[in-house]
Amino acid sequence: MLFALYTLSWFLLCSLWWVGALTIGIPLTLMLLFSRTFRSSFFSWSFVYVIGPLFQPRSMPARKKAFQILKECVANRNKNVPLEILEIGVGEGPNLTLYPENCNLTVLDKNKFFESYYMRNAKKFPHISYQRTVIQPAENMSDIADNSLDVVVSTYLHCSCDDSYAVLKEVQRVLKPGGKYVFLEHVCYPESEFGLSIQRLINPIWFLYFNGCTLDRDTATKIKKSGFSEVICEKYLAPYWFLYLIRHQIVGVATK
Numbered sequence: 444m445l446f447a448l449y450t451l452s453w454f455l456l457c458s459l460w461w462v463g464a465l466t467i468g469i470p471l472t473l474m475l476l477f478s479r480t481f482r483s484s485f486f487s488w489s490f491v492y493v494i495g496p497l498f499q500p501r502s503m504p505a506r507k508k509a510f511q512i513l514k515e516c517v518a519n520r521n522k523n524v525p526l527e528i529l530e531i532g533v534g535e536g537p538n539l540t541l542y543p544e545n546c547n548l549t550v551l552d553k554n555k556f557f558e559s560y561y562m563r564n565a566k567k568f569p570h571i572s573y574q575r576t577v578i579q580p581a582e583n584m585s586d587i588a589d590n591s592l593d594v595v596v597s598t599y600l601h602c603s604c605d606d607s608y609a610v611l612k613e614v615q616r617v618l619k620p621g622g623k624y625v626f627l628e629h630v631c632y633p634e635s636e637f638g639l640s641i642q643r644l645i646n647p648i649w650f651l652y653f654n655g656c657t658l659d660r661d662t663a664t665k666i667k668k669s670g671f672s673e674v675i676c677e678k679y680l681a682p683y684w685f686l687y688l689i690r691h692q693i694v695g696v697a698t699k
């Protein structure tokens with residue numbers, strides 16, 4: 444009797460798995476594989492409604508660290524003059540709650556599907572003087588003038604950009620001399636750790652479901668090698684097993 448129940452449960456579970464795979468899993472994966480537009484729109488939707496509620500509260504300690512660094516960098520500024528800030532790869536704007544008073548914020552993202560989510564979110568933060576949204580890749584921010592910004596911010600961007608060095612070159616172009624680039628990124632596990640193999644194993648499917656995100660990037664080295672006059676880069680280990688694949692992070696500031 445017990446054996447029959449056990450067999451029946453396995454049969455039901457396997458059938459459910461196959462029904463799920465054939466009706467949702469496989470068609471979804473094929474659409475993500477063959478349509479960039481679908482991938483971008485699916486990612487923005489899932490990042491806001493599925494991943495966001497799980498990830499954003501757990502990423503808040505790291506975000507606060509990044510914005511504490513920003514606060515320290517601009518501590519001596521004249522508070523009557525607005526701080527000109529650009530956030531690249533803004534997504535739906537999970538950092539908005541952390542921006543200091545009196546800043547003029549321009550945001551940029553290559554994924555146009557995030558714009559409506561961002562606009563909805565931005566309304567909740569009247570202390571920020573929102574300037575405009577630029578839909579462009581950070582590798583070529585032709586809408587942003589040279590030497591025009593005090594600060595550029597990016598959080599969890601380099602994992603999914605096409606060319607980090609091109610992004611970093613653009614960041615230096617748009618920053619004023621002495622301007623600050625504040626960053627927070629998830630990066631690869633150290634070579635000696637098993638987590639790196641897991642990151643590499645999962646990369647292909649992760650790339651599809653997270654719109655180009657690659658788990659094993661060494662962004663710290665790229666930032667250090669990209670020509671800033673000074674780079675302060677700290678390691679940060681996310682204290683959640685839930686974030687196992689993106690546990691290793693870096694947070695810091697680079698000066699033009």
Ligand SMILES: C[S@@+](CC[C@H](N)C(=O)[O-])C[C@H]1O[C@@H](n2cnc3c(N)ncnc32)[C@H](O)[C@@H]1O
Nearest residue numbers: 532533534552553554580581598599603604605
């Ligand atoms: C993982 S999401 C992070 C969103 C948000 N910054 C956060 O901290 O939650 C990566 C974001 O960067 C954007 N992005 C990726 N590569 C980009 C690029 N080359 N130029 C501009 N935006 C980019 C994506 O469209 C997405 O909105």
